[in-house]
Amino acid sequence: MTELRLDGKVAVVTGGAKGIGYGISHKLAQRGAKVVVNGNYRASGAGEEVEVVEEIRALGGEATPVNGAVHDPESAKRIIAKAIEAYGRVDIVVNNAGTSAGPSVPKGPDDAFQEQVAVHIYGSMLTVEAAWPHMVAQGGGSILNVGSMASVGVSFPEVAGSGWNSAYPTVKAGVFGLTRQMAGAGRQHGIKANLLLPRAITPLKLARISGSKLLEWQAEHLHMEPLAASVVYMVHPDFPATGQYFSSAGGRVARVVIATADGYFNPNLTPEDVRDNWAQVWGGQDPDGHIHGFYELLDQDSEHQQLVRLHAALKGHEA
Known part of the structure; x- marks a missing residue:
């Protein structure tokens, strides 16, 4: 079996000095990539990215550090410029930088919410714009x-x-749409864009959420190594997908889709129709949550085409 290698590839990992980013930075370097490790711009001990780079180099890998806020346009440019300066190219961008503070429902948006929008959405857009x-x-x-x-x-x-935190889930949900748009724009250029939905216990998470049964189970089972291993293939030139979503946690890797039931159709729909045909609206589902009679929504056009087919079939029937 041929080993997957990233020799000659240059990877930028934002938020690469801590948590999941730390694990990804190490694993990409282990598989031959030259890694630009972007550190936490707010870190109390500035220079954490330097420590990570020194670790990678001590293990025989190639890496260079760069500190900066991804949601600041000039910093985002500088992060990518560091890759070009150090290695002459940029092949991989892992938009991992993030923050998780914010209000709970039913509170409205606050400064922490706005910062999450900036880091997760604007930051991803700005690094991609530069690369x-x-x-x-x-x-x-x-x-x-x-x-x-x-x-x-x-x-x-x-x-x-x-x-029920309203900031982090909301902002992360926005990355679904952003990823698919990046993929669409990149197809003609050979640029692939995918979304990683990770779960792994890291020292950063242990420090934030301690003393719970949930965390104890995750600490035992959701290790960083299998998650980082899955990332190697996701950023490899041979990876066959773009515009897709992948869950990776505890050694399980799986595609995640947005799907819709075939549903109930009546161009003269009434409220009573919805009520009386609820089983069709809801779609088939067994007690374990497995669904049938659904199809994947690859983009907005896929639902539009279903509506076109339904109306065409109706006209054909009427004729």
């Missing part, structure tokens, strides 16, 4: 945005006062 012309000139590249399964809904009942 894009280099990838186009090279004939391709790989963008891996880091989202969260929290975007489909999450509560933290074991963390006092946290409740």
Whole structure:
């Protein structure tokens, strides 16, 4: 079996000095990539990215550090410029930098919410904007945005006062759409963009959420190594997908899709129709949550085409 290697590739990992980014930085370097490690611009001990780079170099890898806020336009440019300065190219951008503070429902947006929008959305856009012309000139590249399964809904009942956080899941959900748009724009240039939905226990997470049964289970089972291993293939030139979403946690890697039931159709729909045909609206689902009679929504046009087919079939029937 041929080993997957990233020799000759240059990877930028934002938020690469801590947590999941730390694990990804190490694993990409281990598989031959030259890694630009972007550190936390607010870190109390400035220079954490330097320590990570020194670790990678001590293990025989190639890496260079760069500090800066991804949501600051000039810093984002500088992060990518560091890759060009150090290694002459940029093949991979892992948009991992993030923050998780913010209000709980039903509170409105506050400064922490706005910062999350800036870091997760603007930051990903700005690093890609800076890297894009280099990838186009090279004939391709790989963008891996880091989202969260929290975007489909999450509560933290074991963390006092946290409740149903409205900031982190909302902002991470926005990365779904951003990833698919990046993929669409990149196809003609050989640029792939995908979304990673990771879960792994890191020292950073242990420090924030301690003393819970949930965390104890995760600490035992959700290790960083298998998550980082999955990333190697996701950013490899041979990776066959773009515009897709992938969950990776505890050794399980799986595609995540947005799907819709076939549903109930009546161009003269009434409220009573919805009520009386609720089983069709809801779609088939067994007790374990497995669904049938659904199809994947690849983009807005896929639902439009279903409506076109339904109306065409109706006209054919009437004729």
